[in-house]
Amino acid sequence: MPSLTSAAAPALDVLPWVWWVTIGVAVVLLAADVAIIARRPHRPSTRELSVALGGYVGAALLFGAGLWWVAGGAVAGEFYAGWVTEYSLSVDNLFVFILIMSAFRVPERYQQFALMVGIVIAILLRGVFIAVGAAAIDRFTWIFYVFGAFLVYTAVMLVRGGDDDEEEYEQNRFMRVVERRLPATTTFDGTRLFTVEGGARVATPLFFVILALGTTDLLFALDSIPAIYGLTDEPYIVLAANLFALMGLRQLYFLIGGLLRRLVYLSQGLAVLLAFIGVKLVLHALHENDLPFVNGGRPLPVPEIPTSVSLGAIVVILGVTAAASLWRSRHDAAPDREPSDVAGGRG
Numbered sequence: 001m002p003s004l005t006s007a008a009a010p011a012l013d014v015l016p017w018v019w020w021v022t023i024g025v026a027v028v029l030l031a032a033d034v035a036i037i038a039r040r041p042h043r044p045s046t047r048e049l050s051v052a053l054g055g056y057v058g059a060a061l062l063f064g065a066g067l068w069w070v071a072g073g074a075v076a077g078e079f080y081a082g083w084v085t086e087y088s089l090s091v092d093n094l095f096v097f098i099l100i101m102s103a104f105r106v107p108e109r110y111q112q113f114a115l116m117v118g119i120v121i122a123i124l125l126r127g128v129f130i131a132v133g134a135a136a137i138d139r140f141t142w143i144f145y146v147f148g149a150f151l152v153y154t155a156v157m158l159v160r161g162g163d164d165d166e167e168e169y170e171q172n173r174f175m176r177v178v179e180r181r182l183p184a185t186t187t188f189d190g191t192r193l194f195t196v197e198g199g200a201r202v203a204t205p206l207f208f209v210i211l212a213l214g215t216t217d218l219l220f221a222l223d224s225i226p227a228i229y230g231l232t233d234e235p236y237i238v239l240a241a242n243l244f245a246l247m248g249l250r251q252l253y254f255l256i257g258g259l260l261r262r263l264v265y266l267s268q269g270l271a272v273l274l275a276f277i278g279v280k281l282v283l284h285a286l287h288e289n290d291l292p293f294v295n296g297g298r299p300l301p302v303p304e305i306p307t308s309v310s311l312g313a314i315v316v317i318l319g320v321t322a323a324a325s326l327w328r329s330r331h332d333a334a335p336d337r338e339p340s341d342v343a344g345g346r347g
Contacts, residue, residue, distance in 0.1 A: 133229055
């Protein structure tokens with residue numbers, strides 16, 4: 001049986017063919033999805049979404065079990081922690097995706113195609129980001145200080161902006177430049193990204209929607225990728241966690257679109273999650289890096305947070321966030337009752 005790990009080193013040693021098989025399977029699945037949706041654009045049924053999402057979640061669980069079998073529980077725990085973290089951060093992305101669809105007035109039957117192609121773009125861009133992050137970590141161990149500080153900063157900004165009611169999508173600078181320079185039409189032409197209008201080739205609104213989805217997701221990756229690197233320093237696990245989370249994002253968009261409005265404490269919960277991982281990264285950096293003028297120039301003997309504790313903390317943070325949000329939503333939605341009603345003054 002081929003092993004993912006090297007017997008001589010505790011680190012995960014992924015063979016080249018494992019990388020190619022993983023990427024190849026993801027490409028085939030995504031390409032098949034895009035082809036099917038492009039041929040028959042429609043608003044997916046709840047059953048269709050549930051079956052697909054269940055398949056992706058089941059595949060992720062089996063993948064983690066496979067890692068456990070060939071590489072041990074610690075490696076599998078890192079994958080599960082990264083996957084759950086990426087999924088939870090992706091839920092926050094869905095708010096913006098909904099705003100993008102609304103801003104461009106995308107017909108419901110085309111939304112699935114736009115999401116799918118946008119996710120493919122996001123995976124490609126994140127792959128580059130993951131590779132850059134891996135190279136930086138391999139060469140500069142102090143980069144964990146930067147990642148950790150950035151996550152804590154992001155957590156603070158989430159708490160400060162958590163109560164804002166965003167109802168408009170604000171285009172990033174790249175999108176504004178593209179829209180100014182590329183001839184376009186305001187009319188959708190099926191799932192086509194370009195069409196001919198007045199004898200000229202122009203971009204359809206769907207082209208800009210897909211570009212907005214892909215580039216916006218990359219902005220979200222600025223905190224999600226460092227967060228997963230805070231749970232594992234293995235690029236393969238970071239890539240796998242991102243693949244499994246992003247491939248199930250389209251189903252989540254349609255299944256929990258209404259539920260998103262009820263997750264009123266989502267920003268606060270994600271802030272706690274990012275702050276926890278940020279502190280974990282800083283502790284890891286203090287444990288790994290020589291510190292001039294401190295402790296004789298040696299790393300500090302600070303405790304590190306084990307993967308099992310990280311996974312448990314992630315589950316608890318997200319569970320409390322969801323439960324508190326749903327309780328608050330039910331409480332706010334309950335009809336006001338007059339004191340006389342409560343006291344039994346009316347029958």
